[in-house]
Amino acid sequence: MHSSILVFRNFRYLKITLAILAAAILAYAIHDPLGKPNGGTWLGYTLGGLSAALIVWLAWFGVRKRRYGVGKLLLEDWASGHVYLGLSLLIVATLHSGFQFGINVHTLAYALMVLVIGSGAFGLYAYMRYPRLRSVNRGEGALGDVWALVAGMSRDCYEIARDLPDEVYTLVEAADKETAIGGSVWRQLSGKDPKCASTRALQQVRDLAERYSGRDADAARRLVRVLARKVELLTRIRKDIQYKALLDIWLYFHIPLTVALLGALAIHIVTVFLYW
Amino acid sequence: MAEHYQVAIVGSGPCGMSAGGRASEQNMSHVVLERTDHLSDTIYKYQKGKHVMATPDILPLRSSMAFDAGTREAILGKWDEQTDKLGVNVRYNAEVTEISGEKGSFTLTLKNGETFTAEHVVLGIGLQGNLRKLACPGGDWEGVQYQLDDPDEYEGENIVVIGAGDAAIENAVALAKNNNVYIINRRDEFARAKDGNRNLIEAAIENGDITCYHSADPASVSPGKLTLTVPDGEAEVECDRIIARLGAVAPRKFVESCGIEFPSKDPASLPELSPQYESNVPGLYIVGALAGFPLIKQAMNQGYEVIEFIRGNDIKPADEPLLEEMFKALPGGRSVDEVITHIRENVPLLRSLTPLQLREFLLDATIHVPNANDVIFERNDYTNSFFMIVEGSANIHIDENDPSIKVTVGVGDFFGEIGLIAGRRRSATVNAAEPSFLLESPRRSMIKLINSVEAVERAMNEVALVRQLRTYLLPSLTDEAIQPVLETAEVRAFKSGKVLFKEGDADDGVYLIRKGSVTVSRRIGGKDIVIAYVPAGHYVGEMAFLTRARRNATVRAAINTETIWLESESFRQMVDASPELRSEVERRLLTRVIESESMHTRPEAGNIIQFLVEQGVGEATDILLIDETLCVACDNCEKACAETHGGVSRLNREAGPTYARIHVPTSCRHCEHPHCMADCPPDAIHRAVDGEVYIDESCIGCGNCERNCPYGVIQLSSGAPKKPGLFSWMMFGSGPGPGENKVWNKANKKEDGSPKVAVKCDMCLNVPGGSACVRACPTGAAIRVSPEDFFSLSELSARG
Ligand SMILES: Cc1cc2nc3c(=O)[nH]c(=O)nc-3n(C[C@H](O)[C@H](O)[C@H](O)COP(=O)(O)OP(=O)(O)OC[C@H]3O[C@@H](n4cnc5c(N)ncnc54)[C@H](O)[C@@H]3O)c2cc1C
Ligand code: HEM
């Protein structure tokens, strides 16, 4: 009934891509140019034109994605075609260049293209892998209003800590005030906070509580339970943020590199015509 | 000696106040008795700054007082000023508790014992009823309140909220932010509340944000303290404030105590009135919302008219021009009265209506004058209106495969009832057999009518039963074949969750589902596992019947369900007599066997069905689901929704429950019998041909639908702030880019009090190509499914 972009419509876009590739490779194999194969032969122009058209089309995806409620195709059609045809460039553009790389603007365009494709490939990997992990991490319910949940637990901690010695209360206070969620890109991507104040509080309260007895021991035990739940929730939230960050981060490379690629490509095309 | 008046008007809502104005203008001796200390309590209680709308636009206003769309404050201010100027005699704090006597000498008794006498009484007390008060000793402590306008007003207080409904929960949760809140529930769970609210309160209690006393009853109140009876004795709660949200007592009891009769017990039924709004008690008139006219303008017109009627002035109702306009479509230039008489003569179903009911009914109806062969509706359309033939005839094509099989219905007959009852797709195509005159009535009027006029329900059921048997069993069944079954057939209704029959029971007949849906479950490994979901239009119970064995599964209503019960023996005779029917029944049985066997080995799939049924999929015609294994949380679905719907998304992707990686976002289910439609004053909610439930521009923003939708998918919105055009975004970066509406809307929020209307998913009714959300999902995670897709959906679990 529905499927991921890779198997979408029974691999329609994979099939189209394979057909294009087969044609390109076959042409390259039987083509016998004067001298080495390169971008300047008729086949070179054809493959170059095809590559450029593909790149422009791939970049247009960014526009199409934001044109809502139009078009006959689903966005998933575009996405499915995008990944397969995008990957095919590795072959089509390489054949176009005739494997002639150097230190020049042509190869710059090529290199940028490879980077875009590389980031895209990571994106594809992320799209295939992380949603499921994220869903599993979330468990049955949506995490819901996590801030409210965390705040509620902090409040519970205070409530219990009020009757405990000051040393514990300070820890609880620190756990409430200094626990951070999110933070820098690195922090988000790592999915951990080695300096998490709540985790620290949990450990230290546990150490302190060993010495308590009677009502204090009871309260400390309850506190440890609440803190443990909080830490567990925080861990899950951080994981959730990590997955989301991984799902997003590559686009911060993919898109700017696309823009750079379009620029370099324009220069490449202009120069080859100028120096013709 | 009690004060005596020509006319006593009870209630100072739009109708009562307008009646008072007219009476005063005509120098009639009159009194308006108002329960509260201000005019028009219902409108007084609207949210501050609410924009009040003057629908329907085409209806002229006929009143001594002014009314135009505007803010609540402006309208109330104007009315205060005009009642003053006209010298209307209003008594405030005058709640009428008893009306006795007869035309010429009624006695009205107030709560404080004061009495008035009057020749005529006009009852205009609306439908809001009395807020239920705290009955225990000390309940009159000034710290007890029955409303909460602004929860942010209170801070650091101990507050007790009494009640377990949506209002109580919403108040408690809102107050808990800054206060120490207790909630008192008489029962042991929050069953009455919407799912969303129930989750909220349960989470708040679980986290300790709110302290809950279950199975507790207020025993007494003293200033600063509430005493409760709890299961193990008594409990005391110190409090600065008590907010009691105990619901309202509908005014019906009071109305009945005045001698006014209602045609049925159904709460939706309306008292019978003469065209002059006179009830069965001569001299006692009913107008406004209580009489079934739920809008302000209608109420004001009636207030004016009722005074004219009492003065013996037989004026034409203000809605006459509307009917005139409507009847213009008819050939022959007949007058309104002529047409109405003609309709009454030709359509037996409408004969038992009072003239007023008929008029109201016609105002909501649409007139069609199709030519021969014009299609009225098509099989598989999702419309739910009802048609009556005033002149001409129509052909119903009941067999999908053979258009030559048709039933012709003529003058006085009706059609469309199957769709109306089932809330599902039309089961036949109907076209006009000759040039005809048809009356199309929307679902709401029909439901009102069925609830108010018993004869209508009976007549409809009789015809519907035969047609449903044919439609759901076999179109070619002859009358003779159906007759014996019909004699024993019974309509049996089951509330959501109730059992039709249990595994191991003896066979007692076959159940044809004509409304709602059921789940079939079996005990596997000591647990009830759902093995099938059966929607309306199918039957259950045939397995035991064919195999002559005991029930091998339990069948439960997934939602409120109506079945046609067919007694085994007569059904067996019918099946035996028709080989065609026999093979049809057998064929369906085999399909069921295959399905249930495949489910057997995958109890997880059954659990998914169970989960989806709990999420309202059982009553959905189309629901948005998100496959969490594919969703990358890009929110493009929400963005697409906002972009195609004036900047406001009608869908909340993140919210909503998840089970087995299937996420049910907060978005309309397009219910078969939409709860949101139940109580919409301007009847602004409709269902389109493809099943889309949508709200049209006549919405007045009353919020009833928001409250009535159990899935919390409707929001009141004043629309998105205008954003700079695409060009200025690209060139100068002003405003948000395409899709980036959320932050922009928040930052540029319109001021409070700008007109708000209800918005919800309309399945992109006006977007070419359909559902923008699904089409904008890059990964294919967002899908729309109808209940028929359940089985393939449960395949999901096989993958994941
Ligand atoms: C939130 C909301 C928004 C709405 N918005 C609109 C809108 O924008 N436009 C529109 O046209 N309609 C709107 N409506 C509908 C409209 O409010 C009603 O149709 C209208 O108020 C009905 O008028 P009424 O005079 O029949 O009754 P009401 O307005 O209900 O008036 C009844 C009056 O009788 C008094 N009363 C009751 N019992 C007694 C008693 N025993 N003794 C003495 N007095 C008594 C009450 O205190 C009250 O003042 C809205 C309704 C709601 C709930
Ligand atoms: C309209 C499209 C294109 C045209 C007309 C074109 C044209 C050419 C020509 C004429 C050459 C030979 C230049 C020479 O031998 O000095 C060439 C080489 C090359 N082109 Fe293109 N090209 C196009 C698109 C592309 C694209 C999309 C890429 C990859 C991003 C690309 C990458 C290269 C590379 C790497 C070379 C080899 C450079 C070298 O010889 O050092 N070209 N191209």
Ligand code: HEM
């Ligand atoms: C030169 C080749 C490519 C170009 C120019 C290109 C360009 C783009 C652009 C402009 C977007 C839109 C991003 C946005 O606006 O959010 C995009 C998205 C994407 N690209 Fe590429 N891309 C290329 C190759 C690839 C390849 C090879 C892959 C995968 C193997 C890939 C995977 C994706 C994915 C998964 C998305 C995100 C889809 C979404 O979430 O909407 N791209 N690409």
Ligand code: SF4
């Ligand atoms: S708004 Fe709510 S009640 Fe109305 S159809 Fe949608 S889900 Fe059903």
Ligand code: SF4
């Ligand atoms: S659509 Fe909803 S808010 Fe609008 S008038 Fe109807 S019930 Fe009220």
